[in-house]
Amino acid sequence: MTTTRNPGLEDVTDVRAVPRRSVGQSLLASGTVLALVLLIIFFFAMRPDVFLSFTNVRNILYQVAILAIIAGAQTIVMVVGDFDLSVAATAALAGSVAASLMLGGVPVMVAILAGLAVGLLIGLVNGALVAYLNLSAFVATLATLTSVTGLAFLVTGGTTLFKMPAEFDNLGQGRILQIPFPVFIAIAISLVLWAVLRFTTLGRRWYATGGNVEVSRLSGVNVRRVRLLAFTIAGLVSAFGGILLAARLGSASAVQGSDNLLFAVAAVFLGMTVARSGAANIPGTMVGVAIIGVMSNGLNILGVNSYVQQVVTGLIIIAAVTLSSLRTRER
Structure with a gap:
């Protein structure tokens, strides 16, 4: 085993360094x-x-673009040894909130930011429940899943929202060089998450915490804060996926992408x-x-x-x- 020394992170076991x-x-x-x-x-x-064929390969990429974003969010949480059952529900609520606001006359960008804020808040709640109240991640996020789904039904009134502005729909349906926008967005988000995990101190702390919580704590890592950040970022990324899904489908519902x-x-x-x-x-x-x-x-x-x-x-x-x-x- 080797150790990685970084400012503010001393003697943390690098869980990626393993025998041949x-x-x-x-x-x-x-x-x-x-x-x-x-x-x-x-x-x-x-x-x-x-x-x-080009058309079918493009269809495959289009179909998995949202899944790639949601899976990226789940990856962050699982890196720290936790689990998030609410990622899909968070995505659905974020998309529903953004769609509801736009139908109410709110500018597209403001509505999108509101949807992202919803995901960020849900992530913070999950992180606080798990990291600071010491609840099981499975139990905490299961409870969040139920509550968030209920909120999504309240926001949508139990119906499917549609007829959003063309500017919003274009985010999920537009193309560059015949490749749909969501594909490029999914690639960009995945690269950012990979870079954070691979090259940053935060990423190394996430891996260290997932490898051994106690050793990480004794090495000076603020384990609670690290876990809180993981859930928070997962909530934000999930919300982005849900908003993009709503734009791609041109509609939003409480169970969308479940x-x-x-x-x-x-x-x-x-x-x-x-x-x-x-x-x-x-x-x-x-x-x-x-x-x-x-x-x-x-x-x-x-x-x-x-x-x-x-x-x-x-x-x-x-x-x-x-x-x-x-x-x-x-x-």
Whole structure:
């Protein structure tokens, strides 16, 4: 094990510095990427005229752009060893608040900022409950999920909001070089989150806290503040994803994008098998997002029943958790 010394962070164990991979670790890590490659080859073989066409690849990227943002938010929380069940609900409420304000005549930018503020507040509440009141992250965010969903129904009146300004819809439906805006935004957010985790002191503190809370505390890390920041940023990023989803669909509802929670969790667990440390990480999460996107798109192209797709989704989640568990044992 090595230690990383930074101003204000002394003798914190660098959880990313681990011994050389065993054969089992290498197989698990490469297996996730290999699974993605095999999926692409399989669906291309089944529908070579469609699957890898520019239009379909663009559709896949468009479909997973919001999921990539939500999964990025979940990754931040899981890096510190916690869990956030409210990311999808936060996204739905943020989108609903922004849409409701715009329909009430509020300028688009002000409405978007209000939606982001909602996500920030929810993240702060989650962080305070977990870091300062010592509640279980699962219990705290489950309670938040329920409350936030109720608030979203109140904001929308239990209906679907639509007919937002064209300026707002263009944020989710516009294109640059035939590539939808959400794809570029998702890439930008993912790169920012990756840079924070990889190159900043805050990122190293997050990893250190996720690796060993007690050692981090004894090394001078303000663990409570670090966990609070993780949940707060996750809430903000989730809100951005929800607002972008509302713009993409041209509508907002209390249950919009609810499936993104399970998909995000699966993506993060799949991504944990890619990292050498076995910890949550942005590049690995994006591989997981790609697997889910390719699988969903491929099954749709093949005309597979939507109920069968739900079964497959469940199996993906089981496989993701199992692989992550095996990866942890290999450490």
